[in-house]
Amino acid sequence: MQNFDYNIPTKVYFGKGQIEKLGEIKNYASRVLMVYGGGSIKRAGIYDQAVSVLRENGIEFFELSGVDPNPRLETVQLGKKLCLDKGLDGVLAIGGGSSIDCSKAIAAAVKYDGNVWDMTSDWSLMQDALPVFVVSTMAATGSEMDAYAVITNTETNEKKDLGGDPVIPKFSILDPKFTYSVPKFQTAAGAADIISHVFEVYFNRTPKAYLQKRMSEAVMKTVIKYGPIAVNDPKNYEARANLMWASSLAINGLLSNGCYLDWGIHPIEHELSAYFDVTHGAGLAVVMPAWMEHVLQDDTVEQFAEYAVNVWGVEAEGRDQYEVAREGIAKTRDFFVNDLGLPGTLHELNVPEDSLEMMAGNLNGVLTGTFVPMTTEDVLAIYKACY
């Protein structure tokens, strides 16, 4: 196990009716920017509930709506301008990962004189930020409990992240009922997203981070059990609750603390989202099984076989490790496509075939420190395998 610093100061208010806690914003700010996506939070009644609590507590708010699924730098800059013009002292995200990430970037941008995009190359530029508050309406990102944000630069077609303690949310309200209205496809993509966060941690080269391995399996088993239930029975509270808490624990540091990590799967998907606005989780569901097959080799087969046994209950006794591992990978693909109903190929995601080389080329030299280091040729082979 590697050394680590564990620091999750975000308070989580989990469960039915926790929106009442929104009044605690008063302890940090008096005028906030409310950041959200489309009209879904209004249709679901979440907007009205939030506004009512804010008014009861005398908290003023201004709105930035229409945040795009892969939040753009322009939107962040617009939010920054609003905060500065109106003298706002906090940012409230209501939504999924996009609204939360956009809010974090705005919060950091307000306290930075230059272009916030600079921070994606140099995280140390983030020295301060407005306080961030979250009402989560989706189980997927984990952004509600971490220090990171991913934003997209449409000028350069880049999707990059920034991060730092100042943007860790002060509190996050997680009411599973607020995810009842998430459509089937987004619910499924969210489940795949959670699995992907665990994958980036679970498949690693750190010897003997045994506890983290077992905890990772706990989160995966939960998603495997409840993902399909939530897709088919959207108002199943227990399914929504287990998914929602799993999404936070998957990426708040709990599973990764003590492991040496260099995420290898997400960059492969980020290309798809940056160029073709592919839903992040859906892109991941396509890429993951192809990645697993590609990096299955003598020094990784043991981990993939362990995954097959512990997560999928694959029978290992008397069988070749590769056979066991491949059965686990097949079950993973089957889960995404048949149990969650997600697309199984890049073709179905409307990614043009002639873009594969260009996207793979963008990752030249990027994936050298990952679980299995990957060249441009490796990435291209993965794209082709799942096209």
Add this chain to the structure above:
Amino acid sequence: MQNFDYNIPTKVYFGKGQIEKLGEIKNYASRVLMVYGGGSIKRAGIYDQAVSVLRENGIEFFELSGVDPNPRLETVQLGKKLCLDKGLDGVLAIGGGSSIDCSKAIAAAVKYDGNVWDMTSDWSLMQDALPVFVVSTMAATGSEMDAYAVITNTETNEKKDLGGDPVIPKFSILDPKFTYSVPKFQTAAGAADIISHVFEVYFNRTPKAYLQKRMSEAVMKTVIKYGPIAVNDPKNYEARANLMWASSLAINGLLSNGCYLDWGIHPIEHELSAYFDVTHGAGLAVVMPAWMEHVLQDDTVEQFAEYAVNVWGVEAEGRDQYEVAREGIAKTRDFFVNDLGLPGTLHELNVPEDSLEMMAGNLNGVLTGTFVPMTTEDVLAIYKACY
């Protein structure tokens, strides 16, 4: 899943050499009371390392040593007096659960005009406390990351707890190497203590807190794997590291959040420690299997069978649930006695047989809301079964 508020503000510095972070006390206090037990931290060189970092950072300290294994109210009162007399503004615990709990109680006592024992009956009396810092030297209690302290009143032979946000440690330094010198018996008792914390959470009446169940199993599997390794090979870093982190996660709220709980096993053991100074974890190891057998009944057998299968790999197919459950219980007892080398009976712990009725009588009406509610007769039957 029940509603819950998650709030773990303690920063954890985990790993080799993290003692350097002790200098961060400066951010909270300038003169601290250093609370520790016997000479073991001096023999292990931990004392010298801590003192050196404190001096480098200009942090003054006064010492309260000799804290007893079940820390006593008198010691807490002595610590309070020292803090007031010397004008101290923080409490640093170096040790295991006893030193940490004693430090928390002192920190709260300093900010309370009355007798700190009052707080064991009314937790709301704790409104403020000196900041608490921890250097943990044992994997057992979990106190390094929670809001609770257990203290013993030798006048009344009562062992009771107090708790509140003010005493949550600001940071805890967990260096697995600092546990190398923990003797075999204490290491084993610590492992049993961690298992007991999971038991109190894992066996509960909350439907469908599925994620918490799987996470609890992850922690138990870790202790089962590494407990015996640490007992037999005290300087095995990975064993010490996995146990140390498991001990914190077992009781920091992670496993219990979302579950309805009313601890039923600990009070049965607390009588043993309060009257006969039994090591807490050793007492628990004796009591737990007897408790499991006693509460095994039609409405709990499913949970005990699930435990047997998921934690111990007991074969369930085609077998009666009671048979499966009993095999899991037998494996638990076998683990404590044969793998960890702990005593298997109250007799071996030198508890006088004629005290059983008196101790059971003390719990009259106390265990009415637990997993399986227990009368005085139930508790007495458990004591007799494991005598």
